[in-house]
Each structure stands twice: as C-alpha cells, then as structure tokens.
Amino acid sequence: MATRAQAIYRTDVFAPQDQLVVTTSGSMQRADVFASRDRRAAVITLPVSQRLTVQLSVDGDPVAFTYTSVDNRLPHWAGPVLQSLSDRWGATVGWDSYGAQPTNPQLVAKLLNILSELMQPTYLPPQITPLADGGVQAEWHVLGRDLELVVAADGHPTYYYFDPGAGAEEEAEIDPNYARVQALIGDLS
C-alpha cells in the first residue's frame, strides 16, 4: 500500500547521459547552529550524491542514462524496467511499420523520474511499451485491472485506470494526482 500521502517535492534523478541533472554534490557544509552568545561553527555532514551510469543495449547500440542517489544503488524496480526498455525500445524510424519515431531518451527519463517518485519497495515493476511518437508508457495488468502511465511526445504525462469489476475508469494527468496513482500501483502490487 501507499505510504506517502503526497509528493512534497520532486527531483529528477534519471537523465540521459548527455544531460546534467540537478543534484546536491557537496559532502560538507558549514552552518551556524548556535546563538550568538555561544557562537561557534559546527560542521555537519550531508550524504554524498553519486551518479551512476546505466547503459542499455538497443539493437546493439548503447543508450546511457545517469541515476543520482546517495546510496549508489538503483531502486528495486529499475532492473526489470530497464530490461523491459532494452527489450522493447523502438530503435529506428518506422519500427512499428507505420512510420513511428524512435524512442526518445528524454521521454524515457521523464517516465523513469515519475516512477522514482511513485514506486515503493513492495510494488510490482511495470512493463514498458514504446509509443509511435517517441514516448513510452508503463503498464500493469493484474486480474483484469489495467493501469497505465503515459508519457507521450506532446502534453503532460497521464494515467489510465480500468477496473471492470468495480465499473471504474479513470483518465487524468499524473501531476496533481500522484497520491492517487501511487495508491493504484500499490493496489495492483
């Protein structure tokens, strides 16, 4: 189940390798933590953010992403998701036989960052499917219920949920609905 009611802030942790990511790089910072009567400098240690490079093989060619974290490890879901990406990447123009655009690493990074915000350790990793416009979608299909997170080339990322048993169907942008989407992933996991 979801443990976080709402994302407080979001920081991109995935990026295509040729794109800088916003990160906290300093390991030590001086800060005044005492009142002036007993003033002295204190040194506090902040965790060091490290940047990992993850390389996918797409039709024999490398596609690299960076991942920034403090513990130097990818999250549990990243392995299956990156494998799904590698297996299913749309590598060439027209990969779907209808003129599809190649999968866009920027849009992939956007989806990975959304997943970074939403995924919890007990959640099932989704399958990734390329879209014809260069975008990607993450999808879960469990016992007749469907959940999709769609990052297309145009517009804001959206989610879609369908539960035939409950007669429920939802389609909306992800951004104001992080808590809802996180709860849905939790329900399907």
Place this chain on the structure above:
Amino acid sequence: MANDPRDDSSILSEDRLLRRVPPNQLFTEPDGSQRPTSAVFRHDELSVNIESLMVEQHRRPEDALTGFPGDSLTAITAGDVRAFGYPIVKDIDPPNDPAHGLVLGKKTSSFANAMVRAHRWIVAPAKIEDLG
C-alpha cells in the same frame, strides 16, 4: 456513430479495420497468450487496412502482413471506432496500399484500451509456453 463530417459512411460499421502489431507492443498474459497493448491504438492518424476494400481487390486479410513477417495482425470494427466519435477515412492514393484507411483524431487512453478489449486476432502471435 461519428458525427465528424470527414467520416466516410461508405465504410460500414461492421467493416473490420486491420492493424499490424509489432512484437514490442504486445503484452503477455499469465497463460502465455499475447495481446496488443493500448500503444497500438494511440496514433493520431491510426493507419489501418479496410477489409471490405481488400475483399473487393481479391486480397486476403493476411496480405496486410506482406513484408512484415515478425508482426501480428489484429482487427477492430468501424463501429467500435465510431462509438468514440473518431472519423474513419479512406487513404488509398498511391503510393499507399489501395485498401489503406485512417482513424483520425487524438486518441484517449479510454479509446485505446477499449480497442484492446474489442480486438480480434487475424494472425495471432505465438503463445509464450515457457513462462516461469
């Protein structure tokens, strides 16, 4: 029924619209069978082969796979599409396939997933027999 004036009413609602499905847009069910993902039906201009035109041209539906041996072939009906208000047009001018058609309009996820639920395989992908 689509109210869009671009909709070609000569394409009957029971007409099947054929669409190739590449392997990387399939989803494998727990029993090993495979189905299209909604990504197959998200194109703003969704290319299809109109089966009635292929019949007139004495072509089998499977002819839509010629040159694409790794793909599967699925069908939805014009009525399924029109239920969501999207117009269907013929797009047969050369160099297009003489049975080519388009489903126009920016597709919603609701539409794309409804097409997944309505689709019927013409040439199904192989079942994955050796799952976990």
